[in-house]
Amino acid sequence: MIDVVDVAIVGAGTAGAAVAALCAERGLSTICVDRRPLHEAGARWVNGVPAWAFGEAGLQPPQGEELRAADHVFHLVVGWGPSRLTLRGHGLLEVDMPRLVERLQDLARSAGARLRGEVEITGIEGTRLRLADEAIDARWIVDASGLSGARLLRQAPVPRTDLCAAAQQVHALADPKAARAWLAKHEASEGHTLCFTSVAGGYSIVSVRVEGDSVGILTGSIPALGHPSGQRLLDEFVAEHPWIGARRFGGARAVPLGRPRDVLAEGPVALVGDAAGQVFSAHGSGIAAGLLAARLLADTLAEGGDPERYAVRWQRRYGGLFAAYDAFRRFSQGLSVSEVERMIEGGLLDEASAIAALRQELPPLPLSQLLGKARRLLRAPGLAARFAPVAARMVAAQGLYRGYPAEATQRARWCTWAARLLD
Numbered sequence: 239m240i241d242v243v244d245v246a247i248v249g250a251g252t253a254g255a256a257v258a259a260l261c262a263e264r265g266l267s268t269i270c271v272d273r274r275p276l277h278e279a280g281a282r283w284v285n286g287v288p289a290w291a292f293g294e295a296g297l298q299p300p301q302g303e304e305l306r307a308a309d310h311v312f313h314l315v316v317g318w319g320p321s322r323l324t325l326r327g328h329g330l331l332e333v334d335m336p337r338l339v340e341r342l343q344d345l346a347r348s349a350g351a352r353l354r355g356e357v358e359i360t361g362i363e364g365t366r367l368r369l370a371d372e373a374i375d376a377r378w379i380v381d382a383s384g385l386s387g388a389r390l391l392r393q394a395p396v397p398r399t400d401l402c403a404a405a406q407q408v409h410a411l412a413d414p415k416a417a418r419a420w421l422a423k424h425e426a427s428e429g430h431t432l433c434f435t436s437v438a439g440g441y442s443i444v445s446v447r448v449e450g451d452s453v454g455i456l457t458g459s460i461p462a463l464g465h466p467s468g469q470r471l472l473d474e475f476v477a478e479h480p481w482i483g484a485r486r487f488g489g490a491r492a493v494p495l496g497r498p499r500d501v502l503a504e505g506p507v508a509l510v511g512d513a514a515g516q517v518f519s520a521h522g523s524g525i526a527a528g529l530l531a532a533r534l535l536a537d538t539l540a541e542g543g544d545p546e547r548y549a550v551r552w553q554r555r556y557g558g559l560f561a562a563y564d565a566f567r568r569f570s571q572g573l574s575v576s577e578v579e580r581m582i583e584g585g586l587l588d589e590a591s592a593i594a595a596l597r598q599e600l601p602p603l604p605l606s607q608l609l610g611k612a613r614r615l616l617r618a619p620g621l622a623a624r625f626a627p628v629a630a631r632m633v634a635a636q637g638l639y640r641g642y643p644a645e646a647t648q649r650a651r652w653c654t655w656a657a658r659l660l661d
């Protein structure tokens with residue numbers, strides 16, 4: 239059997255389900271398939287997502303049980319403390335991802351999209367997607383199949399040094415009194431996030447939030463740099479804290495860091511989400527980027543544009559921001575605890591810049607002034623010397639991506655420049 243549609247989407251996680259909903263709402267005939275059962279598609283844990291991203295993507299923000307916390311106090315602790323930044327007014331939402339994915343899938347269905355689970359895409363020929371014993375013909379094809387998905391544009395594997403091994407689990411509280419005592423020891427209260435950073439290499443975190451009768455734990459690190467994985471950090475933390483009870487839900491997976499893919503579309507095929515490397519590298523967050531890409535792609539196709547037009551628009555609008563923070567990520571992953579402390583003392587890392595990073599926005603200080611700030615760090619000359627070229631790269635990324643070429647023939651040259659300046 240052959241299905242014929244405007245848009246066929248591979249992957250019904252957040253990015254794919256959002257593309258399906260937004261395309262169907264705009265009147266495009268849409269089909270979205272996932273190799274897993276639909277109720278198991280996408281992220282199965284709790285994610286932090288900046289609230290503004292929902293508005294910009296044209297989606298209602300999470301509410302009710304989908305929303306686990308909003309704008310809560312966030313302690314960014316250096317190592318296991320005591321040095322910290324306490325962040326308020328950051329606008330981050332703690333989102334129950336299985337519920338968000340379900341809502342996006344429901345939106346897609348009610349707008350007329352067809353969704354099918356347990357359907358694996360095995361290949362592509364022109365505008366035809368191959369399934370086990372059938373095919374889908376589509377005008378446009380969207381690869382939203384994540385990091386290790388269908389690779390419809392033959393995306394190269396992500397280097398292991400650009401992979402964050404993350405884990406997130408929600409557990410019951412076995413001993414609420416002991417949990418409160420632990421929070422008090424770390425000068426935090428119920429509902430706050432205590433995010434211990436650089437505990438296994440500069441990039442790593444163990445982030446803990448106790449609320450009601452449960453505790454959420456998020457961990458991540460880059461194992462290829464010689465550090466324990468997020469899952470191991472999480473298991474060790476649970477084993478060392480007997481007040482943490484039985485696991486309720488969660489999961490673990492690799493997140494692609496690194497700059498977004500240079501080529502986000504080719505002919506009829508567009509990439510979105512993790513498949514496109516659209517992840518905010520500084521903290522390995524891909525939900526907001528995937529939703530924004532879904533909106534831009536749906537708008538572009540509905541306006542009569544094509545995937546390549548979407549790719550140019552995404553790179554010009556968001557590419558510089560993502561590439562700039564990836565330059566910062568590669569710098570910060572090499573920092574020791576005492577170097578992060580020195581960055582805070584020198585004012586290079588403060589509440590405003592940490593909130594901007596959580597919100598996935600450029601720092602409030604113009605990037606060019608970051609260079610001046612770095613010089614003030616000269617009291618720590620080694621650190622300043624290492625940071626200066628990073629600040630320069632962050633500035634260069636803005637200009638480079640604003641000039642992302644509309645013509646495919648000029649793209650190879652742009653990619654060479656991007657690699658030379660940024661990698």
Ligand SMILES: Cc1cc2nc3c(=O)[nH]c(=O)nc-3n(C[C@H](O)[C@H](O)[C@H](O)COP(=O)(O)OP(=O)(O)OC[C@H]3O[C@@H](n4cnc5c(N)ncnc54)[C@H](O)[C@@H]3O)c2cc1C
Pocket residue numbers: 248249250251252253254271272273274278279280281283284285286287357358359360382383384385386387388404405406456489490491492493510511512513517522523524525526528
């Ligand atoms: C533990 C953990 C914590 C995280 N925390 C955060 C956070 O706080 N904030 C944040 O923004 N991000 C976070 N992330 C990252 C975020 O979860 C991902 O960026 C996001 O889930 C990517 O969404 P996606 O839709 O692009 O891909 P996925 O969620 O990977 O969905 C892809 C879907 O495609 C399907 N698929 C794959 N191949 C095929 C095929 N051949 N045929 C059909 N279907 C296929 C898969 O079954 C899957 O359902 C975290 C990640 C992890 C692992």
